Amino acid sequence: MDWLQVVVLSVIQGVTEFLPISSSAHLILVPVLTDWTDQGLVFDVAMHLGSLMAVVIYFRAELRRMVLSWATTLGSARHGRVVDPDARLAWWVLLATIPVCVVGFALHDYIEVSMRSPFWIAGGLIGFGLLLAYADWKPRQDLSEYQLTLHHAMLVGLFQVLALIPGTSRSGITITAALLLGLSRESAARFSFLLSIPVIILASGLEIVDLMQEPQVIDWTQLITGVLLSGLSAYLCIHYFLAFIKRIGMQPFVVYRVVLGLWLLWIFW
Template structure:
């Protein structure tokens, strides 16, 4: 990988991981649009690690409070604090992707070999789930915060997160959509989505790392380090400004972008 490709893909991952526009789709589309070969698995793991570190650092106080409260709840067997409740709801919401993630991933690997098919899937999910996000934003009551998420809510959000393994769906987009449908405010839906990203990215990264350990392919450590560092910086800034932006403006700008992007892909496919 040359420097321009590393910078492009790291920037794309850092920007799109937490915006409701699908990082996986952009990591597939960016090399195709700019004429690069599809990046290898090691680089994908590196830039995802950068975004994981970003979200952990951004929510470090909340995470520390949840860990302490969850430990106390195990000792007392009571959910007496909002922090403990939120922490356990993150665990509940993670369960569906643990169960469904591998079958979905195997299906995706089969589809990934056909560039035309994967592009059609990305176009369809980008438009379809973008419109669903707009509907949820318009319909949502926006009266609850993330500390009021119950176990049924968490399971619903987690089930939809499992669908986001399909490129173009957007993990953050579909979980924010679920939160909005459940009556969360835009900021609360985004915060729950971002906290839920931590165990999800961690598990996905661990599985891919195990796969890499058994591989004999050479590793470009400079590319991995540069990609992880840039994706970390961009992701941290994206989280900060998105949380400020989304409560005032809503999801419509991202919906418009998704519809235009999906439409452009379809036009390029059938020209």
């Protein structure tokens, strides 16, 4: 890879990982729309690790409380008596991750081979973009992520399975589900970002397993640059996105998704 490709891909990964516009769609489209060669699995892992670092650092205080509370309530959880809000939220994040892990593991090869065309991406961008628009327009109760129930968390987890379809956007579909369940825009986004942590860890783990089976030559300078640029852009994206949606909402992202989807259909039809 040349350095322009390193910078562009890292920033795209960092920015789109947490915006409701589908990071996988943009990363798939870059080699389709340019003459760049595939960046390779090593660089993919590096960019995901950068995004993971960003979300962990941004929510470090909340994560510390969640982990400590979760660890101290393991005994009561076995008897269905988790009352600490931080521990309960930690459980909801873990349990909501199960559906996408099961389905993703079972259908990984099929999705990679059969569902990465521009037409699938366009359909995901437009269809789930319109669903996001409805969820954002729909009257809400403005609940906090700490007011989620187990039923709510599992519904969001089931919606997250749809993120396996290229163009859907993991953050977009989980924010959509949380909005439909009555969460405020900011709380929906925060829960979506917390959900991204185990998903990114598991996805990166699968990529590392694949990498161990097919070792690649590593350019450590480009790799470290990718991690840092992806992490920095993801951190800034989280910060400004949370502030932006409180005032403006999701509609600009809906418009972007629909326009991009229609443009893809026009280009590749």
